[in-house]
Amino acid sequence: MKIYNTLTKKKEEFVPITPGKVGIYVCGPTVYNFIHIGNARPMIVFDTLRRYFEYKGYEVNFVSNFTDVDDKIIKKANEEGVSCHEISERYIVECKKDMEGMNIKPATHHPKATEEIDGMIEMISSLIDQGYAYEKNGTVYFRTRQCEGYGKLSKKNLDDLSAGIRIAVSDEKDDPMDFVLWKPKKEGEPSWPSPWGDGRPGWHIECSVMSKKYVGETLDIHAGGEDLVFPHHENEIAQSECCNHTTFANYWMHNAFLNIDNKKMSKSAGNFFTVREISEKYSLQVIRFFMLSAHYRSPLNFSDTLVEAAKSSLERILNAVDNIRTMIDHLDGEELTEADKANVKVLTDLVKKYEDAMDDDLNTADAISAVFEIVKLANTTVKDGSKAYAQKLLSTITELCDILGIITEKKEEILDADIEALIEERQAARKAKDFKRADEIRDQLLEQGIVLKDTREGVKWSRA
Ligand code: AMP
Ligand code: ZN
Numbered sequence: 001m002k003i004y005n006t007l008t009k010k011k012e013e014f015v016p017i018t019p020g021k022v023g024i025y026v027c028g029p030t031v032y033n034f035i036h037i038g039n040a041r042p043m044i045v046f047d048t049l050r051r052y053f054e055y056k057g058y059e060v061n062f063v064s065n066f067t068d069v070d071d072k073i074i075k076k077a078n079e080e081g082v083s084c085h086e087i088s089e090r091y092i093v094e095c096k097k098d099m100e101g102m103n104i105k106p107a108t109h110h111p112k113a114t115e116e117i118d119g120m121i122e123m124i125s126s127l128i129d130q131g132y133a134y135e136k137n138g139t140v141y142f143r144t145r146q147c148e149g150y151g152k153l154s155k156k157n158l159d160d161l162s163a164g165i166r167i168a169v170s171d172e173k174d175d176p177m178d179f180v181l182w183k184p185k186k187e188g189e190p191s192w193p194s195p196w197g198d199g200r201p202g203w204h205i206e207c208s209v210m211s212k213k214y215v216g217e218t219l220d221i222h223a224g225g226e227d228l229v230f231p232h233h234e235n236e237i238a239q240s241e242c243c244n245h246t247t248f249a250n251y252w253m254h255n256a257f258l259n260i261d262n263k264k265m266s267k268s269a270g271n272f273f274t275v276r277e278i279s280e281k282y283s284l285q286v287i288r289f290f291m292l293s294a295h296y297r298s299p300l301n302f303s304d305t306l307v308e309a310a311k312s313s314l315e316r317i318l319n320a321v322d323n324i325r326t327m328i329d330h331l332d333g334e335e336l337t338e339a340d341k342a343n344v345k346v347l348t349d350l351v352k353k354y355e356d357a358m359d360d361d362l363n364t365a366d367a368i369s370a371v372f373e374i375v376k377l378a379n380t381t382v383k384d385g386s387k388a389y390a391q392k393l394l395s396t397i398t399e400l401c402d403i404l405g406i407i408t409e410k411k412e413e414i415l416d417a418d419i420e421a422l423i424e425e426r427q428a429a430r431k432a433k434d435f436k437r438a439d440e441i442r443d444q445l446l447e448q449g450i451v452l453k454d455t456r457e458g459v460k461w462s463r464a
Contacts, residue, residue, distance in 0.1 A: 001013070001014045001052075001056070001358070001359045002014065002359060002360055002361055003221070003251050003253060003361055003362075004253070004297060004361045005250075005251045005252055005253075006153060006229060006252040006253070006254050007152065007153055007249075007251075007252045009155075011360075011361055012251070014220075014251065015250075016058070016220050017216075017218060017220055017250070020057070020058060020059060021058060021059045021060075021061070021220075022053050022058045022059075022060050022061070022220045022221065023061045023063075023215040023216055023219050023220045023221070024046065024049070024050060024053075024060065024061070024062050024063065024215075024219070024220060024221045024222075024223065025063045025064070025207070025210075025211040025214075025215050025219050025221070025222050025223070025249075026042060026043075026046045026062070026063070026064040026107075026222075026223045026224055027042075027064070027065065027207055027223075027224035027225075027228055027232065027233075028064040028065045028066050028067065028110070029066065029067065029095060030067040030068075030070050030072060030073065031066050031067065031068055031073065031087070031088045031091035031092050031095060032070065032072040032073040032075075032076045032087060032088070032091060033072075033076070033091060033274070034091065034094050034095075034098070034274035034275065034276045034277075035091075035094075035095050035098055035274065035275050036265065036272060036273060036274050036275065037258060037260075037265070037273045037274070037275055037278055037287070037302060038225075038257065038258045038265055039275075040098070040102060040258075040275050040287065040291065041225070041255050041257075041258045041291055041296075041300065042223065042224055042225050042255050043099060043102065043104050044102060044104065044287075044288050044291045044292065044405070045255050045291065045292075045296040045362070045364075046062075046064075046223050046253070046255075047103075047104040047105055047405060048292060048362065048364060048403065048404055048405060049221075049223075049253070049362055050062045050105065051105070051402070051403045051404075051405060052358050052362065052403050055399075055403050060108070061108050061109075061214070061215055062105075062107045062108050063107055063108060063109045063110075063111065063210065063211065063214040063215050064107040064110060065110070065111050065112070065113065065206060065207060065210050066088070066092050066095070066110060066111075066112045066113070067113050067203065067206065068084075068085075068088035068089075068092070068112045068113050068114050069084060069088075069113050069114050069190060069200055069201070070203065073087050073088055074188070074189055074190070078188060083190075084190050085114070085190075088112070088114075092112075094276070097443060098275040098276060098279075098284070101275070101279060101284035101446065101447075102275070102284045102285075102287060102288050102405070103284075103285065103288060103405040103406075103407060104405065108214075109214045111210040111213070111214060113201065113206040113210075114190070116206060116209055116210055116213070117192045117201065119209040119210070119212075119213055120182075120201045120205045120206060120209045121182075121192075121194050121195070122209075123205060123208060123209050123212075123239065123243055124140055124181045124182055124194075124201075124205065125195060126243050127142065127181065127239065127242060127243055128140065130242065130243070131143070131146060132146050132147065132242040132243070133181055134174065135182075135196050136172045136173075137172060137184070138182075138183075138184030138185075138196050138197040138199060139172070139180060139182065139183050139184055139196075139199075140180070140181040140182035140196055141173055141174070141178040141179065141180060141181065142178055142179050142180075142181050142235070142238060142239060143174065143175070143178055144158060144175060144177040144178055144179065144238065145158060145175055145177070146242070147238040147241070147242050149241075150234070150238055151234060152234075152237070153229060153230070153233055153234050153237055153252060154229045154230035154231075154233075154234050156230060156234070158177055161177055162175070162176050162177050165177070179202065179204065179231065179235055180202035181201070181202050181204075181205050181239070182194060182196055182199050182200070182201055182202060182205075183199050183200060183201075183202060184196070184197055184198070184199045185197070185198040185199050185200070203232070204231070204232055204235040204236055204239060205239060207232075207236050208236050208239040208240040208243070208248075211236075211240075212240065212244070217240070217244045217246050217248075218246055218247050218248065218249065218250065219248065219249040219250070220249075220250055220251065221249065221250070221251045221252075221253055222236075222248070222249035222251070222252050222253075223252070223253040223254065223255075224254060224255075225254065225255050225257065226254040226255065226256055226257065227257070228254070229252075229254055233252065236248065237249075253296075254297070255296045255297065256296065256297050256298055256299045256300065257299055257300075258291075258299075258300045258301075258302055259299060259300070259301050259302065260272075260273065260301075260302050260303070261301070261302070261303050262301050262303075273302075275287070279446065279451065279464075280451050280452075280453055281451070281464075282307055282311065282464060283311075283449060283464035285314065285406060285407060286307060286310055286311045286314055286464075287307070288404075288405055288406065289310050289313070289314045289368075289404070289406055290302075290306065290307050290310035290311075292364040292365075292368065292404055292405075293310055293313070293364070293365055293368060294364075294365055295361075295362075295363055295364065295365050296362060296364070297361070313368075313372075314406070316372070316375060317371060317372070317375055317397070317401065317406070317408075318408060318410075320375040320378050320379055320397070321394065321397055321398065321401075321408045322410065323378075323379070323382070324378055324382055324390050324393055324394045324397075325394065325410075327382055327383060327390055328387060328390045328391060328394065331382075331385070331386060331387040331390050332386065332387055333385075333386030333387050333388055333389075334386070334387060334388050335386065335388055336386060336388050336389055336392075337385070337386050337389070339384070339385070340385045340386050340388070340389035343377065343381045343385065343389065344389065344392060346377055347374060347377060347392070347393065347396060350370050350373050350374050350377065351370075351374075351396060351400070353366075353370040353373070354367045354370035354371065354374075354400055357369075357370060358403070364404065367400075367403075367404070368404070370400075371397065371400055371401065371404075374393070374396065374397055374400070375397070377393075378393045378397065414445075414448045414449075414450065419445065419450055419461055422441050422444070422445060423441075423445075423452065423459050423461065425437075425441060426438045426441040426442060426452075426459075427459065429441065445461070449463055449464045450462070450463060450464070451463075451464050
């Protein structure tokens with residue numbers, strides 16, 4: 001498999017550190033709200049990468065963190081008058097629900113920053129001992145100029161970078177490019193004891209520590225959105241390589257951004273959507289399929305027209321699968337006929353086309369085209385083939401869809417009367433302020449493809 005490596009700016013043949021195994025670390029979300037539709041892109045893309053490695057027979061150790069201490073979490077906690085822990089735990093639960101809706105497998109490990117403080121203190125101490133970091137008034141800074149090769153991932157040069165920085169008179173750093181590893185406690189903020197006084201970690205150190213603990217000193221693949229290249233990933237490299245004296249990650253993969261109606265998503269521009277909001281309009285399976293319809297390194301535009309198009313495309317695949325399932329019951333022949341064998345040859349070539357696309361830097365767009373060719377083959381040949389051939393087609397399409405995280409299994413249809421009854425129960429639960437039960441019912445319905453909308457005229461529902 002070839003992977004485009006941000007570090008070398010080239011597509012390179014993937015060679016694992018240990019044959020048959022892959023260690024992947026993906027920077028996860030900061031949990032201060034529901035995840036937004038942009039956050040969903042790296043989740044879907046790198047879950048597909050993991051699934052493809054598994055299909056190829058690799059044992060995958062997939063690690064993705066939750067950043068659960070951060071300015072935005074603190075702000076939200078203060079606004080609501082609750083603890084940061086309450087905020088982060090609430091949104092981790094919600095994030096996991098969205099992930100399940102998008103059929104994203106739980107990571108092998110989902111470490112949380114607040115549970116790894118000891119490891120961070122240990123790494124920061126080691127960096128100080130080795131002369132790569134220094135403390136000033138309770139803040140520990142990383143000494144960027146001490147780090148050989150700083151800027152190699154983002155292709156930035158320290159002199160150019162510092163030329164663009166305005167130095168505050170009060171700046172206590174030895175160099176404007178030095179960055180924070182540990183910051184002192186402020187009133188109303190969570191803090192932990194450390195050799196430099198009570199405080200909390202800077203953002204970058206958590207990933208260096210958690211990736212080392214759960215994957216190893218050298219990662220096969222480190223991934224995330226392209227906005228993380230600088231400074232986050234650059235600083236992770238600096239911390240890890242100066243501390244461990246070995247390569248931090250062999251391959252760096254970055255997804256391009258998701259834009260809304262060709263504009264950058266932002267709260268102030270009013271084009272900011274959470275995955276939860278979108279799930280009221282579209283099935284999250286459609287969203288997943290839409291995300292994979294473009295190559296992960298191309299910017300992707302999110303618009304109703306494009307998502308509707310993805311929805312019809314996905315329906316074409318699911319209808320074909322349904323058709324084959326129905327036909328299997330009416331077909332005979334446990335052996336392939338001569339005509340079947342010729343069709344199986346075409347099928348094998350199309351599977352190869354799919355794999356070639358995925359092997360070419362995870363080109364899911366071309367892989368989906370190969371699935372469509374298989375669907376076309378199925379639609380024209382299954383009715384005249386044997387049962388064995390239909391079964392072969394079905395298992396092939398199902399397997400290829402599964403790599404993309406597309407569920408081809410049809411869910412039991414829930415009856416209108418049952419939906420109405422559950423909605424009534426939810427209303428009663430809300431009235432009784434039993435919001436937990438009300439949410440449970442909403443999630444249960446969502447799982448069955450029923451989307452609820454609270455309107456002024458009451459609760460409306462639709463099938464996604
Ligand atoms: P954050 O919670 O901001 O740290 O983001 C979590 C992940 O989502 C990171 O890998 C980001 O690069 C990624 N991300 C954030 N916004 C977008 C977007 N609009 N498109 C694609 N990826 C994004
Ligand atoms: Zn990170």
